[in-house]
Amino acid sequence: MIIKWKSKKELKLSPFQLIVLLYLTGAVFSSILLLLPVAHKSGVDITFINAVFVAVSALSVTGLSPVNVADTFSTTGYFFIMLILQVGGVGIMTFSSMLWILFGKRIGIRERQLIMADQNRIDLNGLVKLMREIVLLILTIEAIGAIILGIYFTQYYPTLSESFLHGLFASISATTNGGFDITGASLLPFSNDYFVQFVNAILIILGAIGFPVLIEVKDFITYRGSKKYQFSLFTKITVTMYTILVIIGTAGIFFFERHHFFLNKMWHESLSYASFQSIAARSGGLTTMDLTDFSSPTLILLSILMFIGASPSSVGGGLRTTTVAIAVLSVFTFARGKNTIKIFNREVHPIDVHRSFVVVLTGTFIWGLSIMFMSYLEPDISLLPLLYEVSSAFGTTGSSLGITSHLDTPAKIILIVLMFIGRIGLFSLLFLIRGKEIKESYHYPKERILIG
Amino acid sequence: MIIKWKSKKELKLSPFQLIVLLYLTGAVFSSILLLLPVAHKSGVDITFINAVFVAVSALSVTGLSPVNVADTFSTTGYFFIMLILQVGGVGIMTFSSMLWILFGKRIGIRERQLIMADQNRIDLNGLVKLMREIVLLILTIEAIGAIILGIYFTQYYPTLSESFLHGLFASISATTNGGFDITGASLLPFSNDYFVQFVNAILIILGAIGFPVLIEVKDFITYRGSKKYQFSLFTKITVTMYTILVIIGTAGIFFFERHHFFLNKMWHESLSYASFQSIAARSGGLTTMDLTDFSSPTLILLSILMFIGASPSSVGGGLRTTTVAIAVLSVFTFARGKNTIKIFNREVHPIDVHRSFVVVLTGTFIWGLSIMFMSYLEPDISLLPLLYEVSSAFGTTGSSLGITSHLDTPAKIILIVLMFIGRIGLFSLLFLIRGKEIKESYHYPKERILIG
Numbered sequence: 001m002i003i004k005w006k007s008k009k010e011l012k013l014s015p016f017q018l019i020v021l022l023y024l025t026g027a028v029f030s031s032i033l034l035l036l037p038v039a040h041k042s043g044v045d046i047t048f049i050n051a052v053f054v055a056v057s058a059l060s061v062t063g064l065s066p067v068n069v070a071d072t073f074s075t076t077g078y079f080f081i082m083l084i085l086q087v088g089g090v091g092i093m094t095f096s097s098m099l100w101i102l103f104g105k106r107i108g109i110r111e112r113q114l115i116m117a118d119q120n121r122i123d124l125n126g127l128v129k130l131m132r133e134i135v136l137l138i139l140t141i142e143a144i145g146a147i148i149l150g151i152y153f154t155q156y157y158p159t160l161s162e163s164f165l166h167g168l169f170a171s172i173s174a175t176t177n178g179g180f181d182i183t184g185a186s187l188l189p190f191s192n193d194y195f196v197q198f199v200n201a202i203l204i205i206l207g208a209i210g211f212p213v214l215i216e217v218k219d220f221i222t223y224r225g226s227k228k229y230q231f232s233l234f235t236k237i238t239v240t241m242y243t244i245l246v247i248i249g250t251a252g253i254f255f256f257e258r259h260h261f262f263l264n265k266m267w268h269e270s271l272s273y274a275s276f277q278s279i280a281a282r283s284g285g286l287t288t289m290d291l292t293d294f295s296s297p298t299l300i301l302l303s304i305l306m307f308i309g310a311s312p313s314s315v316g317g318g319l320r321t322t323t324v325a326i327a328v329l330s331v332f333t334f335a336r337g338k339n340t341i342k343i344f345n346r347e348v349h350p351i352d353v354h355r356s357f358v359v360v361l362t363g364t365f366i367w368g369l370s371i372m373f374m375s376y377l378e379p380d381i382s383l384l385p386l387l388y389e390v391s392s393a394f395g396t397t398g399s400s401l402g403i404t405s406h407l408d409t410p411a412k413i414i415l416i417v418l419m420f421i422g423r424i425g426l427f428s429l430l431f432l433i434r435g436k437e438i439k440e441s442y443h444y445p446k447e448r449i450l451i452g
Numbered sequence: 453m454i455i456k457w458k459s460k461k462e463l464k465l466s467p468f469q470l471i472v473l474l475y476l477t478g479a480v481f482s483s484i485l486l487l488l489p490v491a492h493k494s495g496v497d498i499t500f501i502n503a504v505f506v507a508v509s510a511l512s513v514t515g516l517s518p519v520n521v522a523d524t525f526s527t528t529g530y531f532f533i534m535l536i537l538q539v540g541g542v543g544i545m546t547f548s549s550m551l552w553i554l555f556g557k558r559i560g561i562r563e564r565q566l567i568m569a570d571q572n573r574i575d576l577n578g579l580v581k582l583m584r585e586i587v588l589l590i591l592t593i594e595a596i597g598a599i600i601l602g603i604y605f606t607q608y609y610p611t612l613s614e615s616f617l618h619g620l621f622a623s624i625s626a627t628t629n630g631g632f633d634i635t636g637a638s639l640l641p642f643s644n645d646y647f648v649q650f651v652n653a654i655l656i657i658l659g660a661i662g663f664p665v666l667i668e669v670k671d672f673i674t675y676r677g678s679k680k681y682q683f684s685l686f687t688k689i690t691v692t693m694y695t696i697l698v699i700i701g702t703a704g705i706f707f708f709e710r711h712h713f714f715l716n717k718m719w720h721e722s723l724s725y726a727s728f729q730s731i732a733a734r735s736g737g738l739t740t741m742d743l744t745d746f747s748s749p750t751l752i753l754l755s756i757l758m759f760i761g762a763s764p765s766s767v768g769g770g771l772r773t774t775t776v777a778i779a780v781l782s783v784f785t786f787a788r789g790k791n792t793i794k795i796f797n798r799e800v801h802p803i804d805v806h807r808s809f810v811v812v813l814t815g816t817f818i819w820g821l822s823i824m825f826m827s828y829l830e831p832d833i834s835l836l837p838l839l840y841e842v843s844s845a846f847g848t849t850g851s852s853l854g855i856t857s858h859l860d861t862p863a864k865i866i867l868i869v870l871m872f873i874g875r876i877g878l879f880s881l882l883f884l885i886r887g888k889e890i891k892e893s894y895h896y897p898k899e900r901i902l903i904g
């Protein structure tokens with residue numbers, strides 16, 4: 001792997017191109033793992049495209065699957081999937097960099113840039129320490145989740161090892177926002193067990209809120225008392241936006257379903273369904289119910305929420321919270337006759353505003369185009385499930401209205417590409433095709449034109 | 453009316469607020485006209501909401517209608533609709549300003565600003581002349597269209613007066629991109645008559661390409677030979693974008709329908725259907741076929757095209773061609789590592805880039821929200837016809853998959869608001885709520901954040 005890296009360095013690839021190559025390499029290795037006979041239950045076969053689909057779905061921590069994971073894969077297969085989720089969730093870069101550290105090698109400037117691209121980090125300082133912290137933090141969260149769920153699951157499963165297998169898988173799937181399950185029916189067996197839902201929701205949020213947020217909260221707790229701790233603008237914006245989206249989602253589901261799915265439900269049942277689906281839509285993808293029970297407006301709302309996705313530098317995908325937050329703030333700022341976005345006693349940099357717009361626009365374009373071509377490739381599936389599936393793939397959320405297994409190979413390939421883009425992030429992708437910043441040596445006269 | 457204006461001036465309303473007030477006044481008067489018994493065929497009644505709907509639809513030159521216009525309205529009613537289309541199409545402002553000129557009053561600076569807002573014009577010079585030119589040009593185009601179609605229609609209709617009534621209505625409906633018909637079935641009676649389709653297509657394009665383009669082309673023809681005529685950046689961009697969109701539309705329809713609706717059609721039939729629907733989607737809204745015969749991807753494509761809409765300062769609606777062109781160019785420029793958009797030996801002003809993004813984002817938000825709430829209000833209608841209807845209203849295109857008459861009043865109100873916004877234009881609407889530009893007296897430190 002180190003030799004490979006060196007040869008890549010000689011090819012003078014940009015960090016972003018290296019990231020994509022690493023993800024592709026990861027996808028190939030993951031596919032091979034899942035194609036191994038030892039990964040399957042005896043007598044169960046999996047087609048090539050389905051193995052690739054599940055591999056990319058796991059590596060991008062999406063959770064969409066054309067096969068029932070519980071019925072298809074063996075316990076070894078479950079561990080393969082957990083491994084791929086870990087690699088994909090915490091970031092191939094973080095993972096391979098950690099390998100370097102474990103093998104005693106010092107991390108170089110080029111590798112630091114690689115991690116920067118993967119996690120969208122802005123400054124280089126303390127990057128090694130940061131990565132180690134991130135990995136340790138995620139592993140700690142997963143371990144605590146696995147122990148709590150493992151112990152709790154003893155009431156559900158006959159043996160201790162089975163309880164802990166389920167606990168471990170559930171914890172990793174929730175924390176990495178992987179969205180996979182080995183129950184065969186997501187969290188439906190726990191639709192009345194608010195404890196399991198609560199633990200899962202917390203794990204999903206911890207994974208999707210963004211690694212820098214976790215680190216800052218940890219620092220805040222550590223430094224408390226010594227001096228006033230200053231959270232970054234990023235943390236403030238992304239936590240606020242994340243919270244607002246969860247509230248909008250919960251309230252929206254409540255409103256749309258109050259005379260429908262929630263008609264004869266107790267208030268706490270409605271609340272648990274609404275809030276869990278809203279949190280899961282951020283990127284977790286697990287579900288406590290059959291989503292086709294929701295009415296169309298709810299499914300449209302969830303599609304939009306999935307499309308927006310989680311925080312940058314998290315295990316989630318989509319447009320990302322900050323992107324949408326800045327774009328929305330910019331519109332409000334403009335409508336109020338101001339030119340700079342002032343928030344939390346800071347000003348947002350104009351470059352970041354421009355970048356947000358570019359990401360939102362490109363994302364919306366890819367989204368619309370994918371839906372149109374999916375509808376061309378799958379004429380028998382109506383628009384709503386396609387919209388939902390495409391949004392779920394782009395947001396690496398992984399919930400579905402049940403069409404994944406019915407899709408033909410071309411449509412599966414579109415979803416594979418979407419999961420890949422959603423996970424890498426559009427901004428990285430744009431930088432990938434962007435190449436070097438070009439110094440402009442000449443200018444034309446400016447001319448105003450009519451807009452909208 | 454003049455007295456009213458004066459009292460408004462005392463209220464210190466902004467030009468944009470005045471525009472909206474005038475549109476609202478227009479809507480009220482139009483509704484009253486269409487509610488008059490003399491406007492209806494004998495024995496036919498129209499509900500209040502349907503009259504308002506048709507009035508706003510005509511004033512915003514959309515063409516959506518919950519009733520069959522041919523069966524509901526009398527010949528007097530037809531003339532009322534033609535009048536409303538004229539008022540709405542060429543712009544209430546241009547119209548009332550022309551009234552002022554006709555009544556011998558000189559146009560003041562405040563009224564000039566009003567027209568500026570309505571037509572999105574940037575400089576004040578020669579505005580009176582410009583408006584007169586616009587109105588004259590449109591009337592001339594309509595007259596020529598009416599004469600050509602009137603003479604041609606003698607082979608379709610028994611009497612000369614009926615032929616010319618149909619010719620006049622068709623010409624006005626096409627040129628103003630009104631999309632209404634008195635055939636009872638849009639242009640379906642002429643689905644094999646390429647001459648009628650061609651004339652209609654030309655009239656639709658002349659209306660939707662933008663008034664400044666028409667004026668510049670007229671100037672170009674007038675000044676030819678004297679010196680090299682310089683078209684504005686606006687004209688170059690909007691004509692290019694308009695053409696690209698028509699080509700994308702035609703090619704897309706061809707691709708999606710080649711094994712479907714076009715399966716057993718001759719090449720020239722397919723071409724006529726594809727090109728006419730593509731042109732009509734820009735804002736015209738007339739159709740030569742039953743649109744439900746198209747497959748889902750085609751209808752999604754047409755929805756996107758309608759949502760984009762026509763040129764600013766034209767009879768069309770939607771996001772507008774230049775808005776989308778600049779936003780797309782900006783993404784490409786960014787991806788290529790450059791910071792300024794260079795096109796046609798000019799640079800686009802950064803303010804216009806920002807405005808484009810704001811309009812696209814706000815438009816997409818309103819679009820998505822409308823579809824979600826329409827789906828809530830009309831649970832029995834599936835997503836695709838709702839997407840199509842909402843796009844058609846926002847783009848003031850007026851074609852429909854046939855659901856308009858089945859909608860309840862709340863859904864109709866959403867469409868009325870969308871037609872209104874689509875016609876006024878989002879940029880004007882944003883300026884409306886924007887108020888005065890605020891001079892910023894303080895600044896916070898800038899802080900970078902992670903984006904998508």
Ligand SMILES: [K+]
Pocket residue numbers: 061062063177178179283284285396397398
């Ligand atoms: K997921």
Ligand SMILES: [K+]
Pocket residue numbers: 513514515629630631735736737848849850
């Ligand atoms: K129209």
